[in-house]
Amino acid sequence: MSKFDYSKLVDKEEALQERSIFWDPGIHQEELKQIFNRCWLFLAHESQIPDPGDFIRTYMGEDDVIVVRGQDKQVRAFLNACSHRGNKVCQAEWGQTRSFTCSYHGWSYDTSGRLAGVPLEEAIYDNLDRSRFGLAPVARVENYKGLIFGTFAEEGPSLAEYLGDAGWYLDVLLEASPGGLELIGTPYRVEVPGNWKLPVENAIGDGYHVTWAHAGAMRVVGTLASGRSENVLGIGAENSGVDLSGAVEINIQPHTVLSSLDGQSGYALYDHPEKVLEYVEQNRPDVVNRLGEVRGKKLYGSETHIGIFPNLQVIQGLNFLRVVHPRGPGAFEVWTFAMVDKNMPTDAKEVIEKNVRSTFGPAGLLEGDDGDFTEAITHSAAGYATRKLKGWLGMGQGRKVPWDGPGEASPGLVNELCQRSFYEQWQRTMMAASVHDILPKSRATAEPAVESAREVVNG
Amino acid sequence: MGNPELRAAPREEVPLDIAYRVERFLALEARVLDEERYSDWLTLLTEDVRYRMPIPRNTKRKNRLGKSTLGGEGLIYDETLPTLRQRAMREETGLVWLNDPPTHHVRIITNVETFVGDQPDSYDVRSKFMLFRSRRDRDRISHVGWREDVLRETAEGLRIAARTVYLPERVITDKNLNTFF
Numbered sequence: 001m002s003k004f005d006y007s008k009l010v011d012k013e014e015a016l017q018e019r020s021i022f023w024d025p026g027i028h029q030e031e032l033k034q035i036f037n038r039c040w041l042f043l044a045h046e047s048q049i050p051d052p053g054d055f056i057r058t059y060m061g062e063d064d065v066i067v068v069r070g071q072d073k074q075v076r077a078f079l080n081a082c083s084h085r086g087n088k089v090c091q092a093e094w095g096q097t098r099s100f101t102c103s104y105h106g107w108s109y110d111t112s113g114r115l116a117g118v119p120l121e122e123a124i125y126d127n128l129d130r131s132r133f134g135l136a137p138v139a140r141v142e143n144y145k146g147l148i149f150g151t152f153a154e155e156g157p158s159l160a161e162y163l164g165d166a167g168w169y170l171d172v173l174l175e176a177s178p179g180g181l182e183l184i185g186t187p188y189r190v191e192v193p194g195n196w197k198l199p200v201e202n203a204i205g206d207g208y209h210v211t212w213a214h215a216g217a218m219r220v221v222g223t224l225a226s227g228r229s230e231n232v233l234g235i236g237a238e239n240s241g242v243d244l245s246g247a248v249e250i251n252i253q254p255h256t257v258l259s260s261l262d263g264q265s266g267y268a269l270y271d272h273p274e275k276v277l278e279y280v281e282q283n284r285p286d287v288v289n290r291l292g293e294v295r296g297k298k299l300y301g302s303e304t305h306i307g308i309f310p311n312l313q314v315i316q317g318l319n320f321l322r323v324v325h326p327r328g329p330g331a332f333e334v335w336t337f338a339m340v341d342k343n344m345p346t347d348a349k350e351v352i353e354k355n356v357r358s359t360f361g362p363a364g365l366l367e368g369d370d371g372d373f374t375e376a377i378t379h380s381a382a383g384y385a386t387r388k389l390k391g392w393l394g395m396g397q398g399r400k401v402p403w404d405g406p407g408e409a410s411p412g413l414v415n416e417l418c419q420r421s422f423y424e425q426w427q428r429t430m431m432a433a434s435v436h437d438i439l440p441k442s443r444a445t446a447e448p449a450v451e452s453a454r455e456v457v458n459g
Numbered sequence: 460m461g462n463p464e465l466r467a468a469p470r471e472e473v474p475l476d477i478a479y480r481v482e483r484f485l486a487l488e489a490r491v492l493d494e495e496r497y498s499d500w501l502t503l504l505t506e507d508v509r510y511r512m513p514i515p516r517n518t519k520r521k522n523r524l525g526k527s528t529l530g531g532e533g534l535i536y537d538e539t540l541p542t543l544r545q546r547a548m549r550e551e552t553g554l555v556w557l558n559d560p561p562t563h564h565v566r567i568i569t570n571v572e573t574f575v576g577d578q579p580d581s582y583d584v585r586s587k588f589m590l591f592r593s594r595r596d597r598d599r600i601s602h603v604g605w606r607e608d609v610l611r612e613t614a615e616g617l618r619i620a621a622r623t624v625y626l627p628e629r630v631i632t633d634k635n636l637n638t639f640f
Binding site: 045047048049050051053054056091092093094095096097182183184185186187188189190191192193213215216217219220221223224271333354357358361362363364365367368369371372375 | 529557636
């Protein structure tokens with residue numbers, strides 16, 4: 001029984017979140033158990049570990065994990081902890097290997113996690129049963145069209161069930177071409193003060209902050225050539241006005257999507273989008289054939305942010321995939337991977353990689369602005385009175401718009417639907433007694449219409 | 460620079476007067492940046508300047524590349540004069556809330572070694588740096604690394620034609636690297 005009353009910490013009807021949820025070390029410990037030990041978490045993309053022996057290290061919550069393709073070509077994941085005393089068996093962030101050897105006493109494990117070698121074994125042990133001392137496996141590892149996820153939960157939803165309708169949106173990236181998706185290059189890793197939930201909901205839903213928090217950057221990004229559309233995200237220059245038509249935020253609990261739906265503005269922040277746009281338009285008829293009109297014409301090429309609960313963001317347009325790993329309640333580590341269509345010409349891939357670097361790399365023009373907010377929202381809550389304050393995400397509450405895809409849609413990218421959805425799912429997972437209860441009973445329950453909510457016409 | 464191949468210990472050192480001018484130039488440059496004079500700093504660069512910062516990767520010394528899409532050069536900065544100007548313009552919009560109140564910078568440049576360059580009138584210059592940033596009440600961060608520069612003699616004096624910044628931090632523990640090294 002938790003000492004925290006999650007039913008009160010997040011108030012769904014009033015769209016309030018008590019600020020202790022960002023600061024409290026006790027809540028963080030429960031998150032590691034309720035969320036990170038039960039939800040499906042993104043581990044890697046197939047393209048990163050294509051051959052037997054290829055591995056990459058990552059985190060599941062705060063657990064250090066090795067993801068490795070075995071000699072039988074199957075991908076498995078293990079806790080990075082020697083079964084003898086617990087030292088890490090792998091310090092490299094990725095590579096190709098036949099075994100993982102502990103640097104403490106030299107125990108070594110093969111790529112399927114079996115204990116394969118123990119120095120001096122015959123002379124010193126009478127009672128060592130190697131079969132009991134393999135690396136501790138991540139309970140289930142599954143692949144959705146190249147995206148590899150793992151969960152520590154033995155039971156509960158399969159990956160396909162967990163992703164649910166989010167798959168319909170992910171397919172726009174995963175099936176845009178027969179080549180599929182590819183993550184390229186060296187992922188950026190940055191550790192920032194603040195609670196992990198804040199960068200997640202910022203990326204999946206906060207269109208409101210873009211032209212204000214990033215005002216300095218927005219004056220200059222995309223200005224070197226013809227790429228820039230002044231009217232980014234529907235917000236006019238200098239916050240002069242907002243156009244909520246056309247774009248949507250979509251609640252597909254437990255996940256979220258926002259999209260500009262215009263088929264091209266994902267590349268609005270590029271200095272030189274031409275090569276990418278050319279490929280997109282050339283490929284579009286195929287996408288329409290494969291995935292239909294809505295996805296081929298409205299979603300493909302748009303700025304689309306898919307939030308997979310809890311900590312994965314797949315961002316089309318700016319074209320990066322991002323994972324937020326918690327580092328205690330008060331810090332997080334962001335991993336950013338440049339994401340391309342495998343069939344794109346090399347020069348288009350280079351344009352994307354360069355744009356990811358210049359916008360959301362560690363020295364990106366936009367990346368650096370958010371650290372103050374995540375820090376203040378989290379660490380000001382060290383004060384008891386501050387901790388009892390509540391944040392409010394009531395924007396667009398009850399506003400609806402017809403939408404031809406799965407989920408409940410609300411108009412505009414300046415809307416807090418996705419963020420409300422995130423905290424609702426956070427609450428559900430924290431309260432779920434069983435892993436079978438972490439998903440909503442019926443997906444995509446619509447927010448009740450609010451009397452006062454104005455009708456917004458969606459072009 | 461994951462596992463950098465150390466270039467053979469370089470070449471011929473320049474005469475003392477040039478070495479002295481180079482050291483003074485790097486000190487001047489550091490001060491111009493500390494004083495947030497970004498427009499002035501841009502004039503210290505050549506039109507064709509390349510400014511790069513590779514990512515140090517934690518892979519095994521004998522890592523095999525294989526067919527993985529991981530790796531590649533991996534750059535945090537890969538800049539030309541127009542993109543450096545873009546970064547400087549961002550700082551000067553007055554709209555970067557993170558730097559208001561201002562971030563205080565102190566750049567310490569040391570271990571300067573100046574060698575005869577590959578091109579005539581150019582020098583290969585190596586230096587170590589510490590970049591200290593102080594913001595707000597107690598947000599204090601130091602970045603320590605080294606640089607490989609190509610400085611060129613021009614009619615206006617020494618100018619930076621290339622800079623590669625080596626920052627040996629795999630995980631950047633800073634709110635951003637929006638600064639000039």
